[in-house]
Structure formats: C-alpha cells, structure tokens
Amino acid sequence: MRDPALNLGLAASSLSALAAACLFGSTPMDVGRVFAALLGQGSAVDNAIIWQIRLPRALSAFLVGAALGASGAALQGLLRNPLAEPGVLGVSASAALCASGVLLWGGSVSAWSVPVASVIGALIATAIIAIVAWRTHSILTLILVGVGLSSLAGALMSLMLNLAPHPFSLTDLFNWTLGSVANRSFMDIAQVSPFLVLGAVLLAVSGRSLSALTLGEATAASVGVNLVRLRVLIVLGAGLATGASVALAGAIGFVGIVAPHLIRPLCGHDPARSLLPAAMMAGLLLVIADIGVRLMPGVFELKLGVLAALIGAPLFMLIVLRRSSSA
Amino acid sequence: MIDLEAIGITVEQDGKALVDNASLTLPAGSLTALLGPNGAGKTSLLQVLTGLRHPSSGTVSLDGQPLSRLTAIERARKIAYLPQTRAVVWPVKVREVVALGRFAHGIVTGRLSGEDALAVDRALNACDLDALANRSCDSLSGGELARVHCARAFAADAPLLIADEPTSALDPRHAFDIMTLVQAFVRAGGSALVVLHDIALAARYADQLLWMQHGRIVSQGSVTDTLTPARLADVFGVSAQVDGRKVTLQGATELGAGS
Known part of the structure; x- marks a missing residue:
C-alpha cells in the first residue's frame, strides 16, 4: 500500500471514530443534535455533553493511543525488536x-506536578533501557530488564499504597492506575500537550535513522547514522510521549505493540x-475500545486499560509464539 | 579517486593490543586484500579505518584530511563499509536495503528522488539483482543476500569500499561473483580494502596484499612480492606451493602459526 493512501485512510478512520465517540453515551443524542453541539449551536446541555464530556474523552483516548503507538514503533525500531513497547519495558509503570x-x-503543589513527575519517571526508565541495550546485545536480556523494571515499579507502587497518608484517596489512585480516559477535560489535555508535542517532534526527526538501523548498528553507523544522537532522541521522545500519556490516562498496555x-x-x-501510521492506528484502536467500554452493559464501567490488556496480552503472546516458531 | 593513509594505529581493549602500531596506505584505484589468521586484529583495524571505532593512538587520513574531523555523513559519502554480519532485521524489500546505501545523500525511504533512484538502479543492475528488487530480504539465499549488501555499498557512490570477509559462507561461484563485482568497482575508479580468508581468491583478484599477525602489519606489497611459502608458513602456519598468483595449500606446518 502506498504511504499517502494508508495515512489518509487512517486519518479519515480516526476522525470518523472520534465523531462516533461523540454519538454514544448515557444520554441518547441523534446525529443532528451532535453536529449542532459540535458547532456550538446545540442546547446548553447538549453543548456541555459534547464539549465537556464526550469530545475531550475521545480525544484523550486518541492522543494516549497515538503517543503509545509512536513510542512503541520508535522503540521497536531502535531496539530492532517487535516486542519492545513502553508497557513491556516498564516505562509506563515507572x-x-x-x-x-x-x-x-x-498533588496539590501545582497542576503541572503530575505530568512532570510522570514524564520524569518515563525518562528514567527509557534511559535505563537504552543504557542496557547499549551494553548487551541480547534482546532477551533487554526485555527481561524491562520486566524487572516493571515489577519493581509495581512493588514500589504497592509499598506506596501501603503507606498512603490519605486512605480515602486510594480508590481514586487505584482507578487511575487501571488506565482510563473517563472524565478528562480539555484542561487535562492542555497540561500534557507540551510533552506530547515535544515527544512527537523528537520521534519524527529520528525516523530516517531508524530505517538505516534495519541493517544493524555497525552498518547504520557506516552509512552515516549518528548512533548516540539517535538513541538520545528516541529515549527523550518515547519518554516524553509515554510520560504524557500516563499522566493523562494511567498506564495502558500493549497498544504500543499491537498497532505497530x-x-x-x-x-x-x-x-x-511506520511511525505516523502506527500512531494513528493506536489512537484509533483506543478510541474504538473506549466506545466499547462505554457501550458495555453493567453497573461498573470497564476501565480502558483493563480492556486493552485483556485484548493486547493474548495478542502479545501470539506474536511471541509466531516469532519463536519462525526463528 | 581517494587515498587512505593510516599511521601508527593501536587499538587497546582491556589492556590487550588488538591492533599494534599498524601503518598502511591504500592507493587510489587499487584492490587491497587484508590477510591474516583469526584474531589477528583485522576487524578492529577495519573499524578504525571506517571511522566506526576510535583508535587508542594513531591517525587515519583520507586525501590528507584526518578521518576524525569528518561527520558521520561526510565519512559515509567517502567510505562504503561491508561488515561481516549481513543482518537485515525487518523483512524489507531488496530495493529498500540498497536504497539505504544512499542514506548519506539524504534519502527518505520509500520516496527516492531521480538521482538516488538512478544510483540504486545502477547498483541493483551491477549486482545482477534486477529480478530480485521487489523480493523481501528474508526470502533470499546467503549468496543473494551478500550481493544485496554489495549493491547497498555500491549505491553510496563512495570512492572507497572497505569489506570485512564479503565472501565468507559463500560457495566458490558466489565468492567469485562478489570479488568480480569488487574488481569492477575498482576498475571503474574506486579503491577497495577487502578482508579475505581465501588466499587463492586474494592472490587472484588483489593488486596488493596486506599481511596481519598478532595485531601487526607484517608485510604490505604486490602479490608477487609478498606471497611466499615462507610467509604463509609464518602467518597462517600452513605449507603451500606458490607459482606467481597460483597458490596450492598443502596442509598445516608442523609448527603452529607465528611460532
């Protein structure tokens, strides 16, 4: 498939999914009312439902997916392994x-403290992974270090919950760690967007060098790739984008593997x-999954992160098995 | 045309000298074969000559200009490198791999401009890959993949080719094919430094031989001057009959190499 056709198709599908996400919800609204509200011409209640609830939620799902899809595709290119992903490598957990x-x-210090902390955690984890990748040439070691990092972050998280000063906030925190874009506002999106944009720019400028890495590091360096610069760009780019996505929606796994x-x-x-289409595909998948989450019957809404893991983890195992049988 | 000169190259790792005070020149328009047993330091020396590794001491210059002053892109426009590994991580098409040889010319994969596309077509054609251009690399035989990497190196239009065992794991016919390609590249005005383990192949194709042992260059000169039974016994520990460019190996000498 030609790239422009693929990208246009994905962009059109993403826009359609975002529009569809505005159609569904606990208040039934027909297409006419949704469009009127999107244009700001609806009733006050309709406008509020679209602009304060459904659109920011759908957009959050798309942006979170796009950040994870682009980070996954970039990390897979850098580490030359289709299983590399922010979730598997422990970046999201950190x-x-x-x-x-x-x-x-x-939490009350500043509105920026959560996104900044999240980005810092992601950057530390990506840097550790990149340093390990540099020292070992074994992809297995690298994935295992990621699993270890993920477990360590999980253990520290449990410790923190154990010692939490305000037990009443535990439910909120617990819900957040499951991964969800419910009740997100444009303000929440605005707070993570600088990190998202910067991360996206860093990943985009490193793209050309990722292609050359297909030939391995020595050959890539010999055709003119500056390996040190490339590693720094991807570590920063994936760290910023993943950190921003976690700040917005908690940790949502596997979409960074499945979409690429x-x-x-x-x-x-x-x-x-594959960077741009993988980002759009991941965004599209999460918007659709979030529509699914909202349409599912039941008293409690299934969390987006839980659904993503339920679908993504078996697919992850399938990819692993297919790789080991072809190797 | 390009001249490469290396003076006093030493590469130390963990207190051991992998390359020990090696000096050499690669005159423009010549095919030089680098010979030496396993562990002689050939790959380390090649990595220094391509600028991929900093020597502990010594300098490499291209046409009088220090290699260390060039950026990765500038270097890649002058030196094409064929490493020992022929890995292609993703199942990309042959044409795409060859196009990566144009990386230093600023190509964007999937969208080649006129000049880049021409260079890629020329390289594909020179390596007899026209029919395979749209095949995925994971469906190729070892010999085909070796030709793909050759084409990738030629596509760069760099005046100097440095190749680390380009014929390893190839059957004789494919080894001849690769060396014929390298020879044609040199006849067309390029220079090449090629590590070879097949001494007969080196004697047949090379303009000059570089002999390496224990990290040192022990001899540099024409095939007729430097290819002698005594040197083969000393460097490789093999007894051989030599008649001009014809070599017949007869077996291991009673004493090991270099003893």
Whole structure:
C-alpha cells in the first residue's frame, strides 16, 4: 500500500471514530443534535455533553493511543525488536509510579506536578533501557530488564499504597492506575500537550535513522547514522510521549505493540514509515475500545486499560509464539 | 579517486593490543586484500579505518584530511563499509536495503528522488539483482543476500569500499561473483580494502596484499612480492606451493602459526 493512501485512510478512520465517540453515551443524542453541539449551536446541555464530556474523552483516548503507538514503533525500531513497547519495558509503570507518588504525597503543589513527575519517571526508565541495550546485545536480556523494571515499579507502587497518608484517596489512585480516559477535560489535555508535542517532534526527526538501523548498528553507523544522537532522541521522545500519556490516562498496555505490528506489513516493514501510521492506528484502536467500554452493559464501567490488556496480552503472546516458531 | 593513509594505529581493549602500531596506505584505484589468521586484529583495524571505532593512538587520513574531523555523513559519502554480519532485521524489500546505501545523500525511504533512484538502479543492475528488487530480504539465499549488501555499498557512490570477509559462507561461484563485482568497482575508479580468508581468491583478484599477525602489519606489497611459502608458513602456519598468483595449500606446518 502506498504511504499517502494508508495515512489518509487512517486519518479519515480516526476522525470518523472520534465523531462516533461523540454519538454514544448515557444520554441518547441523534446525529443532528451532535453536529449542532459540535458547532456550538446545540442546547446548553447538549453543548456541555459534547464539549465537556464526550469530545475531550475521545480525544484523550486518541492522543494516549497515538503517543503509545509512536513510542512503541520508535522503540521497536531502535531496539530492532517487535516486542519492545513502553508497557513491556516498564516505562509506563515507572511513569505511573512517579505520578502516583506526586498524587499521594504532594498533588496539590501545582497542576503541572503530575505530568512532570510522570514524564520524569518515563525518562528514567527509557534511559535505563537504552543504557542496557547499549551494553548487551541480547534482546532477551533487554526485555527481561524491562520486566524487572516493571515489577519493581509495581512493588514500589504497592509499598506506596501501603503507606498512603490519605486512605480515602486510594480508590481514586487505584482507578487511575487501571488506565482510563473517563472524565478528562480539555484542561487535562492542555497540561500534557507540551510533552506530547515535544515527544512527537523528537520521534519524527529520528525516523530516517531508524530505517538505516534495519541493517544493524555497525552498518547504520557506516552509512552515516549518528548512533548516540539517535538513541538520545528516541529515549527523550518515547519518554516524553509515554510520560504524557500516563499522566493523562494511567498506564495502558500493549497498544504500543499491537498497532505497530498491524501497520508494519502495510508500509514495507520500514520503521520510519511506520511511525505516523502506527500512531494513528493506536489512537484509533483506543478510541474504538473506549466506545466499547462505554457501550458495555453493567453497573461498573470497564476501565480502558483493563480492556486493552485483556485484548493486547493474548495478542502479545501470539506474536511471541509466531516469532519463536519462525526463528 | 581517494587515498587512505593510516599511521601508527593501536587499538587497546582491556589492556590487550588488538591492533599494534599498524601503518598502511591504500592507493587510489587499487584492490587491497587484508590477510591474516583469526584474531589477528583485522576487524578492529577495519573499524578504525571506517571511522566506526576510535583508535587508542594513531591517525587515519583520507586525501590528507584526518578521518576524525569528518561527520558521520561526510565519512559515509567517502567510505562504503561491508561488515561481516549481513543482518537485515525487518523483512524489507531488496530495493529498500540498497536504497539505504544512499542514506548519506539524504534519502527518505520509500520516496527516492531521480538521482538516488538512478544510483540504486545502477547498483541493483551491477549486482545482477534486477529480478530480485521487489523480493523481501528474508526470502533470499546467503549468496543473494551478500550481493544485496554489495549493491547497498555500491549505491553510496563512495570512492572507497572497505569489506570485512564479503565472501565468507559463500560457495566458490558466489565468492567469485562478489570479488568480480569488487574488481569492477575498482576498475571503474574506486579503491577497495577487502578482508579475505581465501588466499587463492586474494592472490587472484588483489593488486596488493596486506599481511596481519598478532595485531601487526607484517608485510604490505604486490602479490608477487609478498606471497611466499615462507610467509604463509609464518602467518597462517600452513605449507603451500606458490607459482606467481597460483597458490596450492598443502596442509598445516608442523609448527603452529607465528611460532
């Protein structure tokens, strides 16, 4: 498939999914009312439902997915492994750990403290992964270090919940760690957008070099790739984007593996060309999954992160098994 | 045309000298074969000559300009490198791999401009890959993949080719094919430094031989001057009959290499 066709198709699908997300909800609204509200011409209640509840929620789902999809595709290109992803490598868990710490122990300092803490946590984890990747050439070691990092962050999170000063805030925190975009506002999006934008720019400028890494590090360096610069760009870019996504929605796993996996065959397996479509595909998947979450019957709403894990984890195992049988 | 000169190259790792005070020149328009047993330091030396590794001491210059002053892109426009590994991580198409040889010319994969596309087509054609251009790399044989990497190196239009065992794991016919390609590259005005383990192949194709042992360059010169039974016995520990460019290996000498 040609890249422009793929990108246009994904952009159109994403816009359609965002529009569809505005249609569904606990208050039934027909297409006419939704469009009127989108244009600000609806009733006060309709406008509020669309602009304060449904649109920011759907947009959050898309942005979180896009950040994780782009980070996943970039990390997979850098580490030359289709299983590399912010969730598997412990980046999301580290971001969630730092953000939770701030929420529990000092959340009222500033509105920016949660996104900043989340980004710092993600950057520390990505840097650790990149340093390990540099020292070992074993992808297995790298994935295991990621699993260890993830477990450590989980353990520290449990410790923190154990010692939490305000037990009443535990439910909030617990819900947040499950991963959800419910009740997000444009203000929440605005607070993470600088990190998202910067992360996206860093990943985009590194794309061309990722293609050359297909040939391995020595050959990539010999054709003109500055490996040190590339690693720094991807670590910063993936850290910023993942940290921002965790600050907005908590840790949502596996979408960073699944989306690039679906996209890669459609753009010639080129890591650079898969960055943008993988981001859109991941955003699209999360918007659709979030619509599913809202439409599911039941008293309690299923959390987006839980659904993503329920679908993503078996797919992850499938990818692992197919790789080991072809190797 | 390009001249490469290396003076006093030493590479130390964990207190051991992998390359020990090696000096050499690669004259423009010549094919040089680097010979030496496993562990002689050939790959380390090649990494220094391509600028991928900083030597502990010594300098490399290209046409009188220090290699260390060049950026990665500037270096890549002058030196094309074929490392020992022929890994292609993702199942990309042959044409895409060859196009990566144009990286230093600013290509964006999937969208080649006129000049870049021409260079890629030329390289594909020179390496007899036209029919395979749209095949995925994971469906190729070892010999085909070796040709793909050759084409990738040629596509760069760099005047100097440095290749680390480009014929390893290839059958004789494919080894000849690769060396014929390298020779054609040199006849067309390029220079090449090629590590070879097949001494007969080196004797047949090279303009000059570089002999390496225990990290040192022990001899540099024409095939007829430096290819002798005594040197083969000393460097490789093999007894051989030499007749001009014809070599017949007869077996291991009673004493080991370099003893």
